[in-house]
Amino acid sequence: xxxxxxxxxxxxxxxxxxxxxxxxxxxxxxxxxxxxxxxxxxxxxxxxxxxxxxxxxxxxxxxxxxxxxxxxxxxxxxxxxxxxxxxxxxxxxxxxxxxxxxxxxxxxxxxxxxxxxxxxxxxxxxxxxxxxxxxxxxxxxxxxxxxxxxxxxxxxxxxxxxxxxxxxxxxxxxxxxxxxxxxxxxxxxxxxxxxxxxxxxxxxxxxxxxxxxxxxxxxxxxxxxxxxxxxxxx
Numbered sequence: 001x002x003x004x005x006x007x008x009x010x011x012x013x014x015x016x017x018x019x020x021x022x023x024x025x026x027x028x029x030x031x032x033x034x035x036x037x038x039x040x041x042x043x044x045x046x047x048x049x050x051x052x053x054x055x056x057x058x059x060x061x062x063x064x065x066x067x068x069x070x071x072x073x074x075x076x077x078x079x080x081x082x083x084x085x086x087x088x089x090x091x092x093x094x095x096x097x098x099x100x101x102x103x104x105x106x107x108x109x110x111x112x113x114x115x116x117x118x119x120x121x122x123x124x125x126x127x128x129x130x131x132x133x134x135x136x137x138x139x140x141x142x143x144x145x146x147x148x149x150x151x152x153x154x155x156x157x158x159x160x161x162x163x164x165x166x167x168x169x170x171x172x173x174x175x176x177x178x179x180x181x182x183x184x185x186x187x188x189x190x191x192x193x194x195x196x197x198x199x200x201x202x203x204x205x206x207x208x209x210x211x212x213x214x215x216x217x218x219x220x221x222x223x224x225x226x227x228x229x230x231x232x233x234x
Contacts, residue, residue, distance in 0.1 A: 007049045012056040014213055015049060016221035023224040027106050030231045037117055041105040044098045048220070051094040055216070058087035059209055066190040071175075082172055089164040092216050096151070097127070099223045103144060104131045106230055113138055113233075128152055135230075143234055144226030151222070156215045162199045173199060 001010035006021050024045055031038035062084040069077055104126045108117035115134055117126075132148040139145075151157055166173060173193045191204040 004049055007046070009049060009053065011049055012053055014056065014217045015052050016217055016224060019221050019224040019228070020049065023102075023227045026228055026231045027102070030106065030111050031109050032111065035109065037105045037108045040117070040122065041102050044102040044105065048095050048098050048102070051091040051098065052216070052220070055088055055091035055095065056213060058084040058091065059213060062088065063190060063206055063209065071188045085173075086167045089160055089167065092212075093160050093164050095216065095220055096157075096223070099220060099227070100128050100131055100148070101126050103223065103227045103230060106227060107131070107135065112230060142226075143229035144223070147222040147226040151219050154215070154219075156212060156219075159200070159202075160212075163202075166196065166199045170196075170198060173202075 001012060002015070002017050003009070004011050004017055004021065006024050011017055027041055027045070028038070031041065062081055065073065065077060065081050065084070073081060101122075104115070104122075105117060107113045108115045113135075121130075128148050129152060132145055132152065135142045135145050135148075163173065174196065176192045176194050189203055189205045191202050191208060193199070193202045195201040
């Protein structure tokens with residue numbers, strides 16, 4: 001696992017470490033010393049790597065449970081599996097949201113665009129869409145604007161939000177089970193969930209999981225690069 005000098009942690013190979021560390025370094029050199037925006041940037045940027053590593057580890061633990069027990073899991077094992085699934089979606093989105101919050105703090109610095117960043121904005125209006133619109137009003141060609149637009153309109157972003165919100169506020173996602181004869185059992189996948197009023201049906205295997213993690217990695221890389229260009233006012 002590559003070592004992060006910024007975080008002093010080993011990071012999964014999927015994490016866009018080089019771009020992340022460049023984003024942190026250039027941002028730190030941009031902020032006014034001791035500013036509240038710099039403090040907010042530090043709080044948010046510190047958890048990005050932690051959450052990404054947790055997301056990957058939870059995915060690996062989920063798949064290890066599936067390989068050991070398949071759909072014949074005990075209630076105890078099901079508890080752990082549900083916990084891992086919850087952690088994947090919560091930690092994955094946390095990476096993105098913390099990165100965007102970091103970029104908002106950076107954009108608020110007088111050396112960048114001096115966007116208002118008071119407590120009310122930080123609490124209620126510092127999400128992806130709000131930052132995109134603020135930057136777009138300044139210049140629609142800003143690199144971070146297109147990175148945010150691509151992210152917000154992606155099917156993956158919608159999927160991750162659906163599952164994170166449902167598991168956080170409404171309950172677990174109902175797993176589908178299939179009946180079959182002993183001679184020809186119906187193959188089951190590690191992700192096999194029925195649709196609910198707030199989530200789509202989902203059927204996927206380890207390949208699907210890996211595709212989702214690559215999407216997360218690429219999305220973060222684009223945001224980090226957009227943050228680097230933001231510090232350069234591009």
